[in-house]
Each structure stands twice: as C-alpha cells, then as structure tokens.
Amino acid sequence: MTFVKGTMAMTRTPPRQKLELHANHQSLIHRLLRCWQLYVLVLPALIWLLLFAYLPMYGIQIAFKDYKVNLGMLGSPWVGLKYFEQFINLPNFDTLIRNTLLISVYSLIFGFPAPILLALMLNQVRSKRYKSFVQTVTYAPYFISTVVLVSMLNIFLTPSSGFVNKIITSLGGRAITFMGDPKWFRTVYVASGVWQGCGWGAIVYLAALGGVDPSLYEAAMMDGATKFQRLLHIDLPCILPTIVIMFILNMGNLLNVGYEKAYLMQNSLNNQVSEIISPTSPLWRTPG
Secondary structure, eight states, X not given: OEEEXXXXXXXXXXXXXXXXXXXXXXXXHHXXXXXXXXXXXXXXXXXXXXXXXXXXXXXXXXXXXXXXXXXXXHHSOBOTTHHHHHHHTXXXXXXXXXXXXXXXXXXXXXXXXXXXXXHHHHHTOOOHHXXXXXXXXXXXXXXXXXXXXXXXHHHHTOTTTOHHHHHHHHTTOOOOOTTTOHHHHHHHHHHHHHHHXXXXXXHHHHHHHHTSOHHHHHHHHHTTOOHHHHIIIIIHHHHHHHHHHHHHHHHHTTTOOOHHHHHHHOOTTTHHHHOOHHHHHHHHOXXX
C-alpha cells in the first residue's frame, strides 16, 4: 500500500512480501542449524584466515608512514609514496627486478610441470608398495627447513669434498664452485626448489587423477589404446582444470621469491645475481 502526501511518497511492504522474507529467514536459520556440524568444521579455517590473512592487512599502512614506536601506527606521520620512490631510485633497482623475475620465471618453467609429470608417472605404477615408497621419498624433502637445505647444498657442492664435484672430477672434469659462481646460482636455486617441492606439489594432481572414471580406461583398452595414449587422451584432459587453477595461483606469486633461501645462498661472489627484492626491501627503508 502506498500513501502520497504532497511530493513525499511512503511505501509499505505488502504483507505477502513480509511473509516471504520471514519464511526465507527462517529457512536460512533452519539450514544453518541442520548442517551446524559442517560449519563448526569450517570454523577453525575461518578463524585462521581472519587472524593471519585479514588482520595483518592493518599493518600495510606502515609502508606509507614514517613509523615511530612512541607514536604508534596511527600516530606516526603519513609520508605517502616516499619509501617506494626511494626503492625505485636505488642504483641497483634494475638488477633487483631482473634477478627476481628471472628466478621466478625459471622456477615456474621448470618447477610447475615437474609435479604434473611425477603424478602422471606415479599414476601408472601398479605396485602399491613401490608407489608408496616413491611418494614417501619425494614428499620428504618438502619438510626440510630452508636453513638445512642450504647447508646440504653447501656440503654436497663443495669443490674439494662435495660428492657432486667428486663425480665430475672422476669423469675427467674440473671441480666447479657452484655456490660461488654467479652462472650457477640460478641453476642451483631452481633445481633445489624443484627437488624440494616436486613431491608435495604432486599430491593435488594425484588426487585429481584419483577421481577419473575407471570406465574411461576400460573403454580405451578395449579400443587398443596404449598407456601413452591413455595418458594423453584421458589423464591429461581430466586434470586440465586443476592444472589451469594451479598455474593461475603460481602466476599470482611470480614476484614472491623465497627471501630466506636467496639470502642464505648469497655471498660476495654471487652477489650480482642473488640480490632480489625480498631480502633487499628491509634494507633500503631508512628513516629521514
């Protein structure tokens, strides 16, 4: 019902519409109460997301302020893009961007397909015991800390006693200073990253392959398809949506190079190729 007085119009909600809104509200509450166990199950993940993803965004404003401990976050003076201008005007800004992009792109080119290939190969293994053994061996490096990983690299790649150089010299080659030669820094960085994360990254693709309809394999075998043809025309198309999603997520982290690993592998000999944005950014933000 609508009442008009002068130029002002007042509209009342029809009784039927009120009843529908009330019914929808009751229906929503009923659905929430009916599935309350599922919402309780999701609650810890939501709390974690709130505490570690959304609340820390409050601290982003420190990049735009001349932060003073005694004044606090809100009381510190606003300086706008001052620190961003300082960073862009650094003498080695071009080097930082180039090194970061090269490491990220190389990691994406060699690191992204590796878990897919591993998952496809493991999916073809019929022996459950051997498959479990390979999965355990490939998963284990993921749980090695960055400090331990770099220490292992220093031991394995030492020119005098590292087993890699011992193999090279036994084959008639000359020992290589992998950790000191700038030409080898990116290779060691990317290769060690692929070795560490390949098995863990394959979990997602193995789960996707586990959802493939077995009748597709049976039909392909009846038509005389080889293993490679089944892999090419059944496995890959079925996990293609997962591959696309993971590729998009990886592209989002293109400039997010692991600072700890680059910092630990850095030395005076490879400094020109090991300086990246992450470890450098805390150093150039100076007051004044």
